[in-house]
Amino acid sequence: MSATPDLVVLGLGPAGRAVSHRAAAAGLTVRAFDPAPDARWRRTFGLWTDELPAWLPPGVVAAVSSPQVVARSRFDLRRDYAVLDVDRLQDALPLDGVDVRAGRAGRSGHGGAFVIDARGPAPSGPLGMPRQTAVGVLVPVGAHEELWMDWRVAPGVPDGAPASFLYAVRVSDDAVLLEETCLAGAPPIPVDALEARLRARLAARGVTAGPVHERVDFPLLAPGARRGRGWCGAGVRGTTLHPATGYSVGASLTFADDAVAALRAGHNPVSRGDVAAHRLREAGLRALLGMSPDEQRDFFDVFFGLPDRHVRAFLSARSPTTTNAAAMAAAFVAAPWGLRRRLARAVTPPASPRSHRRR
Numbered sequence: 011m012s013a014t015p016d017l018v019v020l021g022l023g024p025a026g027r028a029v030s031h032r033a034a035a036a037g038l039t040v041r042a043f044d045p046a047p048d049a050r051w052r053r054t055f056g057l058w059t060d061e062l063p064a065w066l067p068p069g070v071v072a073a074v075s076s077p078q079v080v081a082r083s084r085f086d087l088r089r090d091y092a093v094l095d096v097d098r099l100q101d102a103l104p105l106d107g108v109d110v111r112a113g114r115a116g117r118s119g120h121g122g123a124f125v126i127d128a129r130g131p132a133p134s135g136p137l138g139m140p141r142q143t144a145v146g147v148l149v150p151v152g153a154h155e156e157l158w159m160d161w162r163v164a165p166g167v168p169d170g171a172p173a174s175f176l177y178a179v180r181v182s183d184d185a186v187l188l189e190e191t192c193l194a195g196a197p198p199i200p201v202d203a204l205e206a207r208l209r210a211r212l213a214a215r216g217v218t219a220g221p222v223h224e225r226v227d228f229p230l231l232a233p234g235a236r237r238g239r240g241w242c243g244a245g246v247r248g249t250t251l252h253p254a255t256g257y258s259v260g261a262s263l264t265f266a267d268d269a270v271a272a273l274r275a276g277h278n279p280v281s282r283g284d285v286a287a288h289r290l291r292e293a294g295l296r297a298l299l300g301m302s303p304d305e306q307r308d309f310f311d312v313f314f315g316l317p318d319r320h321v322r323a324f325l326s327a328r329s330p331t332t333t334n335a336a337a338m339a340a341a342f343v344a345a346p347w348g349l350r351r352r353l354a355r356a357v358t359p360p361a362s363p364r365s366h367r368r369r
Contacts, residue, residue, distance in 0.1 A: 014121035015039040025245035025262035026128030031103040032266040043115040057260030059090040073180040077158040082311035125241040140196040142256040144226035146189030164211040173303035242280035252327040254294035261327035290334040
C-alpha cells in the first residue's frame with residue numbers, strides 16, 4: 011500500500027486496533043504504526059454489557075456479573091458488568107487489509123490522510139499527572155462476594171491515608187479478581203502499598219490470597235489537545251478514556267464505528283462537543299483529587315444514590331455535555347455542604363495553562 015491512505019492510525023492498543031479494524035472492514039484504506047504490532051495485551055478489560063458493540067462476537071465475553079457497590083451504604087447497580095477475554099478480544103479485531111508498519115510515527119508526514127493518534131501515554135509525562143494504580147489476585151468463585159467498588163477501609167490503614175477500594179468481579183466461570191485500587195492520585199498510592207492493603211483486607215475476611223495476578227499503573231490524562239486539523243486522539247490522547255474512572259475499552263470500541271462514519275462524512279471523529287464533555291469529566295477527576303478520604307466515601311454514597319440515569323451518564327465516556335452536566339448538578343444538589351464546595355471548585359476552569367497540570 012504505497013498511495014496515501016484514507017486513515018493513518020498511530021498505536022495498536024485496543025483503541026487503535028479497534029478503529030483500524032472497523033475502518034478497513036468498512037472499505038477505507040488504513041495504514042497503522044506500532045513499535046510492536048503483534049504484542050499481546052495483558053490487562054483486564056471490563057465494561058457494562060449495554061456498551062458491547064453488536065459486531066463483537068459473543069466469545070469475547072469471559073464473564074458477566076451484577077456486582078454491587080459499598081460506600082457508606084450498599085447499592086445495587088441494576089446493570090450487568092462484563093469482563094472480556096483479552097486474547098479473544100484482540101483476535102476479534104483482525105487487521106486484514108491494514109498496512110501495518112512496525113515502528114513509530116508522528117502525526118505529520120502522511121500526505122492528506124486523516125490521523126488518529128492512539129499511541130497511549132507518553133513514556134514520561136509531566137510530574138504530578140494523576141494516575142490510577144491497582145494490584146489484584148485471583149480467588150475461586152464463591153470465595154468473596156462480587157463488588158464493583160468496596161470503599162470500606164482496609165485493616166491497618168491509618169486515619170487520613172489516601173483512600174483505596176476493592177474491585178471484586180468475576181473474570182471467568184471459576185475465578186474472581188480481587189483488586190485493591192487507587193482510583194486517582196497525584197501521586198497515586200504505590201502498587202506495593204496497595205498489595206499490603208489487599209492482603210490485610212482479605213486476611214481479615216478469611217480469604218486466602220495467592221500470588222499477584224495483575225499490577226496496574228496508568229495515567230488518567232495526557233497533556234495537549236484532543237483534536238486538530240486533520241487529526242484526533244483516541245484513548246488517553248483523545249476522549250475515550252474516562253479521566254474520573256479510568257475506563258476506556260467500551261468507549262474505544264464504540265468510537266471505532268462512529269469514527270468511520272465521521273470520516274466518510276468529512277468530519278473530525280472527535281467533535282468540539284466531545285471535547286467539552288471530556289472537560290466536564292476532567293472536572294470530576296479534579297473533584298476527586300481535592301477530596302479527603304472521608305469525603306471520597308461520602309461522595310460515592312451520594313453518587314450511587316442518584317437516579318440510575320445520572321449514574322449511567324457520568325460513568326460513560328461517550329455521554330454528551332448536557333447529560334454529564336445534569337449528572338453533576340444532581341450530585342451537587344444531593345451532596346452535603348462540604349462536598350458542594352469541592353464540586354463547585356472542580357468545575358471552575360483552571361486559571362492558566364500552568365494550573366492545568368495540577369489536575
